[in-house]
Amino acid sequence: AQTVTQSQPEMSVQEAETVTLSCTYDTSESDYYLFWYKQPPSRQMILVIRQEAYKQQNATENRFSVNFQKAAKSFSLKISDSQLGDAAMYFCAYRTGSSGTYKYIFGTGTRLKVLA
């Protein structure tokens, strides 16, 4: 069964600095999707970034980028120029399945604190 592991329960970063959140996963599939979701204090889940496994190029969305290492099954999120609004829980997720029967599996989350 596929698993997603986030080994950092909590991280802190100074405003305007860069922080990297780690995620590893376990799978035997060759084609899949990986995600980072943000959950601010409102608890609304927001998609930050998505990576397709068959694409070697790392995904980027403004200040957010990923380092996708398929062989190592690693998918880290880099936040550049951190802002106070980035403070939230961050969840790494994996989409498994084929033939239209998809499951999304989430890690346990990393709480990011941004220090002014």
Add this chain to the structure above:
Amino acid sequence: DGGITQSPKYLFRKEGQNVTLSCEQNLNHDAMYWYRQDPGQGLRLIYYSQIVNDFQKGDIAEGYSVSREKKESFPLTVTSAQKNPTAFYLCATSFRGANVLTFGAGSRLTVL
């Protein structure tokens, strides 16, 4: 406005009572999911449904039941068999081929 509506936002239940959480969407998404969120445990999948009148158990289905009679609706019943029902429950949807989950605002269930 298109979106996912979860209700109620907060719900209190006495032990031994069943309770139903509502999830309605007008996004015309095919798949719907229910997750449970507990501190330190992330999101755990309860049930999911790809099409009407069909659904599959997730990783923690015991003590829960669902139905999918309409494409727009996927209610979750928390039964008295669920030992620790106090949690935050999230409903999510996905459009076929979109490969991304869209979430509702969640429902907080507290058992007294």
